[in-house]
Amino acid sequence: MGNSHSAGPDLHHHHHHRQPPHHSKAVVRKRSTAFSALTLGCASADFAESECASQDTTAAGTERERDRDRDSSRDEKVSFDPPPLYAYSTVDLLEDSVSAAYKVFLKEHPEYQLTWILDALRRSDFARLDRSGETYVDYMGGSLYPESLIRVHTGFLNRNVLGNTHSVSNASKLSAACAEEARQTVLSFFRAPPGYTVIFTANATGALKLVGESFPFAEGSKYVLGADSHNSVHGIRQFALQRGAEVCYIESTDHGGVDPSDAKAILKQNRPQNNCSAPCLFALTGQSNISNSKNPLSLIQYASSHGYYTLLDAAALAPTSIISLTETPVDAMAISFYKMFGFPTGVGALIVKESVLSRLERPWFAGGTVDVVQAPGTIVTMSADLHERFEDGTINYLNLPAITDGLRFLSAYLPFLPLRLSALLHHLVESLTQLRHDTSGTPIVQILSRTPERHLRAVGEQSDTGSIVALLFLFPSGELMPNTFIEHAAAAHQISLRTGCMCNPGGAAALLGLRDAMAALPPAPTLKEFSREMGRELGVVRISLGLATDFRDVWRVIRWASSLGNERMRSVMWADWLGSKRGEAL
The missing domain is CATH 3.90.1150.10 (Aspartate Aminotransferase, domain 1)
Structure with missing residues (x-):
């Protein structure tokens, strides 16, 4: 997990070993400033001017205000005029039926007020919830998109022309540049050290399937996973069984998740032998989508030390937890962006070590994954870029710019x-x-x-x-x-x-x-x-x-x-x- 004192994922970390494609240098994405100041937790320009004006008071007026504050017997603080942004997250904004309960809640959880920036975000980017009266509590099914992210993205699409990344036109160069920018932003967000790359998929399920269908299971291989896992993780066992591997489950506790000592015992018992022809895979669910259990990421290092390839299903973990691939260098990790910041749906990613990717074996090829195909015949030359070998067909190039903006948005909160x-x-x-x-x-x-x-x-x-x-x-x-x-x-x-x-x-x-x-x-x-x-x-x-x-x-x-x-x-x-x-x- 990330440093507990961190201010958020470092999106300015550079991976000097990675150079964007040559054609992307000719195109620079025009950045939008459509994210509102309020969205970023800052006051607007008008508010800043009014705040400065309010400070232009006489000494007598200031003294009278101090006396009034000193004599006040109210429990709540006297509001500024106009109040700073954080002061809006008070009981004054709540209807009377909620106000009393909120006061009791704050006495029990005073730390909640430290998150006032999220109250400002609720008003600026999710006001449709209160307008509609809907109470949304299905974030594990899908996060809600912030309105400013949609404005930024639609504004970018309105100003630019994007083309299929498999072409070499100006429109295609822009799309390729945006895709490369999105890859680098994903790597920076998850603090990936040199040696990782990003494969864009339809969702986390697609990312997990890529690993399952391509992993070189063989007779003597073991696939180890927890019982408290998503079906997409269970589904990998089909590929393992088809190739003669054995599937080994770590039982769930009564409240979900795995017991670390049980997990270590099963991992040790089924660890790979000194035989590279029968590699073993350990899949860990970072957070259960039903039991609320977080499994210790230290199990990844433990499995790796015993010779396993490691896979992390982070679809449920990534939306609310800081993940550092520098601290937890898992071989491959699957995520879905809509679960993190709501938009776009239909885009996920496999973040994977290039050294591991080179060992995976695709069972087929498709448009975009190959360089030369003999037809009729049997000769196939896969793409020189490793990530392109796993991105079947045309990537979702119209929505990839939203990944960059969405991750930068989420990093603030x-x-x-x-x-x-x-x-x-x-x-x-x-x-x-x-x-x-x-x-x-x-x-x-x-x-x-x-x-x-x-x-x-x-x-x-x-x-x-x-x-x-x-x-x-x-x-x-x-x-x-x-x-x-x-x-x-x-x-x-x-x-x-x-x-x-x-x-x-x-x-x-x-x-x-x-x-x-x-x-x-x-x-x-x-x-x-x-x-x-x-x-x-x-x-x-x-x-x-x-x-x-x-x-x-x-x-x-x-x-x-x-x-x-x-x-x-x-x-x-x-x-x-x-x-x-x-x-x-x-």
Whole structure:
């Protein structure tokens, strides 16, 4: 993980060993200044002028103001006139129903006020949330795009002409220059030392698939992974098995993730022998998308020291955590940009060591990956540039400039996110845990995911978990409320969350206590058959916080969850849900 005292990823770090393509030197991307001053946490020019004007007061006036402040008995600080930007993140901006709860929250979590820059960001770039009344708590499914990023990108597209990077026209040269700039920005953002390159893919799944299909598995190879992983990580086992390799799982703990000592034991037991013809691969999930567990990145160094090639699924980790490839030199890492800053969708990346990339073997070739192809015949000469060998067809050149701007945007706020989300997550978990049914006094929810042990106090500290709550809702009798009902009730209250197994069957089985049932599955079962066998809907309710989350979002979720404990209100929601399912088999 990154230095806890860092101000964010260093986007000015230069990789002197890398030279951009010759044709990119002829084209310089015209930078836009469309990111608002407010977006970057600074006051506007008009505000700066008014602030200077406000300081032009008489000595008598200043003295009177000091006396007024000294005599004030109010708990809150007297506001400046006009107030500085950070002062806007006060209870004065909240409706009365939230204001009292916010004051209590700040007494318990005073460190939250250190993240005022994110309140300013919420007002400048995510005001559509408050205009629409939507409470968005599905950041693990996809982050929300900041409005200024869209303005910057559309402005750039409006001013320029971009062409296919496989051509040599002026438009194509500009596209190639933007693609190279995006690669270098990705490497700098993740603090990659010399020797890494970037392959642009459709998403993190595409990046993981590239490794799986190209890794030289053979008889005697081992593929080691955690049970609490995304299906895209599990899917690599198909390539391993097809080539005669053995798949070795590290069991999930009851709250998800791996136990470090168990992981080390399995890695040591299955470590590669002194035989380069049977390489082994270890895939680590940086953060679970369902259990909220963060796995220690030190396991990557441990596996590497035992001869494994290493792969990090950072799709869930990268949006809210600082990752340094200098400190954790994993062989390959998969990310999705839309999960980090919301736009664009359809672009991910594999950040990979060039030395490892040269050992991967593509099972096919396509446009853009080759230099010479004999047709008919069997001769194929792959592209001289390593990354081009893995970028099938035409890259998403119209959207790559947004990657550069998005990473620079995120770098300004990433240091503040863990502190902010830690305070909100602690409050959310504590509040949900205390909720009770009005008729029975029994709990309304059962929280299954891992809860943080550390309570962050300063900007730059890193959390020991993600910002996810996976839970179940219970009737007064203790029986489970159907997840489909919860999803319907949340949508009716304009709350965007997610239910299900989150494409993570191992993590879901661990949280739900279904590992034995998972092990006893018959061949080719469907989800409906599995659910019928278990006698209930499978999956959890997931609430995930992110870049634009503020206290009001958490407060609204708590208020909505509380309403499910009110017999009368729940009955109305239940009747509405049944009405929406009329004609279906329940």
